[in-house]
Amino acid sequence: MELSFSDWQDHAAALSFRTQAFIDGQFVDALSGKTFATINPATGEEIAQIAECDAADIDHAVKAARAAFEDGRWSRMEPGARKAVMLKLADLIRENLVELALLDSLDMGKPVTDAATVDVPGSAHFFQWYAEAIDKLYDEVAPTAAGDLALVRRVPLGVVGAVVPWNFPLDMATWKSAPALAAGNSVVLKPAEQSPLSALRLAELAQEAGIPDGVFNVVPGFGATAGKALGLHMDVDCLAFTGSTFVGKKFMEYSGQSNLKQVWPETGGKSPNIIFADCEDLEAAADMAAFGIFFNGGQVCSANSRLYVERSIQDRFLELMKTRAEALKPGNPLDPATKLGAIVDEKQTQSIMARIEAAADTSRLVSGGERVTLEGTGCFVTPTIFGDVAQDDPIATDEVFGPVLAVIPFDSEDEVIAMANDSIYGLAASVWTDNLSRALRVSERLNVGTVSVNTVDALSAQTPFGGMKQSGFGRDLSLHSLDKYTALKTTWIKYKL
Structure with a gap:
């Protein structure tokens, strides 16, 4: 796909923006009614006013995510059906490539051709890759004595909170959400306040693809309010984060102050x-x-x-x-x-x-x-x-x-x-x-x-991405990232010989 400068400008002028939070299958205002401006850094102009969510909205989203997880509308959906939905989402990302590329370019200033050739196709690819993995992951039978059967299964954790940065808005939302959803979890995603537009559009596409209400929620807001509330929430089972080392340490603290939720930080670097x-x-x-x-x-x-x-x-x-x-x-x-x-x-x-x-x-x-x-x-x-x-x-x-x-x-x-x-x-x-x-x-x-x-900076869907020392210990991409979003559950059965 090759578009001229004027083509991209025309497409940008025709855009409409999703500005509300996406919770339980609906776009809604922040409960406080507050909004904040998202700014085009190339021009200094305001793009839109976005719902400024806080702890109350995070609680609303987590409750919706928990209800969806518990009733099994996604977590117990047959693997082949989950796979079909996520493959449809990958196709929808490709079909809306121009719009998604523009949203990231306008929101955080990256060249639109990079977004159109790297970010958006990459997001579609990663959703497709994890969709294809859903019905190819097998559980285990442990070696035991006669009369014992030990089943070791991977089970979804429940509600996954994801806090992502502004440098690759759509890609980073995908790196967290695709494996979490593939594993059967519900997701509450907080995009960076500098770049919320593509994540909100992704939520709409996810619903169109068939992801049930409450399973994928997007709650824009600031780190000190919405992000902190997600980190401290007692009913979030896992928090996946990409961002600064300082904030990654904060999320580790929030885990200890709340429910000992798993925290998977991918933080700073000086490569x-x-x-x-x-x-x-x-x-x-x-x-x-x-x-x-x-x-x-x-x-x-x-x-x-x-x-x-x-x-x-x-x-x-x-x-x-x-x-x-x-x-x-x-x-x-x-x-x-x-x-x-x-x-x-x-x-x-x-x-x-x-x-x-x-x-x-x-x-x-x-x-x-x-x-x-x-x-x-x-x-x-x-x-x-x-x-x-x-x-x-x-x-x-x-x-x-x-x-x-x-x-x-x-x-x-x-x-x-x-x-x-x-x-x-x-x-x-x-x-x-x-x-x-x-x-x-x-x-x-x-x-x-x-x-x-x-x-x-070599990476692929097949290889894990993450670091050591104060770069954090989270791993995105590859089948190994599913370890972050699942727990090992043993069911031991004694039977008569």
Whole structure:
């Protein structure tokens, strides 16, 4: 599908927005009547007023989700029937690709072509993948003595709360909701306040696909009210979260303060990208290194924001990176030519610029470092590269969540492994080398959830995504994510021989 700039603008002008919460199969106002504005960060214009839900609305949604779970309208639906509904939802996502891509682009500033070629097709694929898994997961019979039969079954937990970030609004809603629904749970989803539009549309499509009322609820609101209420709710069995490490720790606290609900955090990152001198295709490595930090404006938890380059090729590689950064200009997210869109909001833009200004005093600014506007407005930051960065500089240790790269030289394999592991985070890493033994050796020693060799940020529906250390211990994607949303239940039967 190829649409022109004017085509996307025309489609955007024709959009209507779902602005109410979706609870028990109906769009409803917040019980308080309050609303908040969702803003287009590329223009600064208000898109819509969204229902500002709080603890009372969360309670309403959880009660609806619990009732749906207990009466079995979804949790005890025959597996093949659940599968058919979720496959229908995947098809509906594809049929509404233009609308969903626009909702995410307008809401958080990403290039609409990225949303249309990555985010929306990915969401459809993940719903389809988990749908196909529903009737292919088998329970177990444990080995026992004669006269005993021990059945080990996977059972849904009940009510799953999901709190998702703004960087991939539809995708992150899908990563949590698809496996939770596939397992037979009811879901209460709180989208980020910066980007609620696609999640609300997803709820409508889920209902159209045949997901029963009460099974999938979307409750927009702020983290300090709606998010906290979901974390503290005594009738939520599991809380899945993607976001900052600080907030992930808060949800762990909320679990201890309430009902010891399972919490699955996927939190911050400061992923290293290691370029060895024996990598023969430095052009390809530079292409992917630029993608690894500048894609989605660097607003990616696993962004390759620390670039370690072997000293003998440092100058050459830095020049390659500078060329790529300077060719990447922020542009209107609805223009198909745009590869770098807007930063999600004013607060995040100011945070990024504050970190750039601080780093300019301690490191060498190689490229970028500017806030720019389009026609005098918008939240845009140019691709930024710092060289000669010290290992302990905040620009190398702290998550910026923007298009900012810290470049650090190294001299030996042992040294770079030690530096790469010297972080509170452990989400992902990339390694570039043409030496197979080195690739395996280094990958084994990196303390992260995913190592990508001769590529960056590799993921698929078949492989788990998640980290170690303060990147959290939650796992999205793959069959392993179903472990988060199910419990093992043993039924032991004694029978006469």
